Amino acid sequence: MAVLVFDNPPGDGVNRGIMNKKDIYKFCPLCGGQFVKKRLVANEPERLVCSSCEFVFYLDPKLVACTIAETSNGIVLQRRNKEPKTGQWVLPGGFVDRGETLQEAAKREFFEETGLHTKIHSLLGNYSYPGEANIIIVYKSEIIGGTIRPCHESMSIDEFKKKDIPWDELAFDTTKKALKKYIEES
């Protein structure tokens, strides 16, 4: 089982965990006024409202598109080189850009992170959690080209036979749930 490793992987400096910390936003992006928290509609969460221009800053969910795909050596996973869960394994994937389709994002992220081109077969599942900003969409895909290589966001890329999945070293609940479902369905 070949493991490709970066000697000194550069971090991208982006802490994705920041998306869940609504208290970090203090000032209105339109006028620079101070935000205050207000409940605008009963039974809805408090919103950040500008105390000067009344702009409402909605903290929307973030969409993440991930892929499960196999080479002849197994399922392709990447080992994270940044917090949270540094050193643990995840499905290649990442944030969907505004205006991009989910499928385009899944293919783009998989290529950026592994060097491999994919064709999407089907939706495996979607995963969301109370209090969490990220909603994760997982596709089942086929690898149609490219050469495997790690990117700056991973320590290494590896391929795992189904019997060799490192269950105790998977980074997130979604990684475990999606791989379990994939294996059950295949």
Ligand SMILES: [Zn+2]
């Ligand atoms: Zn404002």
